[in-house]
Amino acid sequence: MKALQGLKILDFSTLLPGPYATMLLANMGATVLSVESPTRPDLVKGLEPQIDGQSAAYRQLNQKKNHLALDLKDPKSVAKVHQLVQEYNIIVEQFRPGVMSRLGVGYKELKAINPKIIYCSITGYGQSGPYRDRAGHDINYLALSGLVHYSRRKGHAPVPQGMQIADVAGGSHHAVMAILAAVIHRQTTGEGQYIDISMTDAAFALNAMAGATALAGGEQPEAETGWLNGGTFYDYYETEDGRYMAVGSLEPQFQKSLLACLNLESLTEACTDFRPKSQAKVKKAIAEAFLRHSFSHWCEVFSEVDACVEPVLSFDEAQHHVQLVARGVTQKQGELKQLSPPFRLK
Incomplete structure (x- = not known):
């Protein structure tokens, strides 16, 4: 897919939300250069199983990307980033608020070099508010969003999800949408912009139906009381x-x-x-x-x-289901089987 051919992205993110977002963009044709620390490897890289020194999950998230090791505490590395942003004019980063600016590669610093820069920061709680510097993970963002409270059986504890809803459905997908909206804005006005993605905000926005009802004065969502959470035969x-x-x-x-x-x-x-x-x-x-x-x-x-x-179905049953096989939801990258991009552009 070459729909995003010509977009050039510097990716400073690790773990899941940022890498998943840039994986989607890379699969749609964007050029992605992943900038990694030479001293603090991405924790996902060390997961099992390992294939040639990298985990299967890391290979999945970094398909179609190029990589560059830079120590951002080194002035020479910062100078290299300043050089790169003359060519790569979309930035994705996942540090806590203020970290990139202290390193000399924040939005203001890079905008001074390239006024058309689109700079996307993905954090747990966003760039403002009393929680802006607070650590968190997917389970925390979901807990604060209100989703977990009514997505459980009445009288039972919430169940940890098997996939990262706030990270992916919140952080990754909303980041991709916002970046592409900013690209269209830049094409029509010539202006870049800063994008502030909070995974907690994004998770809260997933309360699209139950939350809308509650905000309009309807019933507050509780466990097994709604149409879709066990309150009916659904x-x-x-x-x-x-x-x-x-x-x-x-x-x-x-x-x-x-x-x-x-x-x-x-x-x-x-x-x-x-x-x-x-x-x-x-x-x-x-x-x-x-x-x-x-x-x-x-x-x-x-x-x-x-x-x-x-x-x-189990995951193994799902990957062999006749519908998913027909849709080609897995693909081969050399000898390694991976998840396919979840979209079709024709």
Whole structure:
């Protein structure tokens, strides 16, 4: 993909949010030069499994990138960055607020050299506010955003997520959108700009439906009270052999197909009644129905039925699923199998 051919990015980030963002940009054709410390290697590089001295995760995040080792505490390295920004006019960095400026490579310093510079800072809490200098990780940003509170079972502890929602859906994706918006702005006005990405802000913005309702004076989101967090039959159901099926049959036509497959047509009226008492009755009946047969049985039953019912797959099962194989969600980089870019540009 060459959609972003001509964009040249200096990437000073490590770990996940910044590298994931620049990986997306590189896969769309941008030239990315990753600037790394010669004395403090990216912690992701040391994860297992190792392939030729680099972890599989590091190789995934750094595909299609070039690399340069610079000690930013060395004036010669700072001079090198000043030289590079005459050619590379998009910056991505992930240090705490003020660090890049103290090193002589902050936005003001680089803008003085190249007024068209687009400078994107990704941090946990943003460049302002009382938490601006506070350390954090994905679990902390999600906790403060309000998302975790209602994304759990009633009366049970929150569950740590298996992927970094605030880092990727918050930091990485919002950074890419903001950078591309700034590129369009620069193309029309000739002006660069500074971008302040807070992963906590971005996670809070993911409260798009429940949060909008609460802000408008509606109910505050609580565990298992909403349409999408277990308050309705939209949920996961255990099968006879301990696997799970995901049921998302909210619309009437999908409810009809679901109930027909489960031999529960008598619940049609209760299914469309979203009051707690009716939904509890429907959920109990659906749960009992799924427990009567195995995971493979239900996979076969719903394989040809358009009811918004799908199996909960392991990662290995997912990568071999007929739909994901057809979409080419993995690719080979030499002998190493990796995740493919999640977009198609034609």
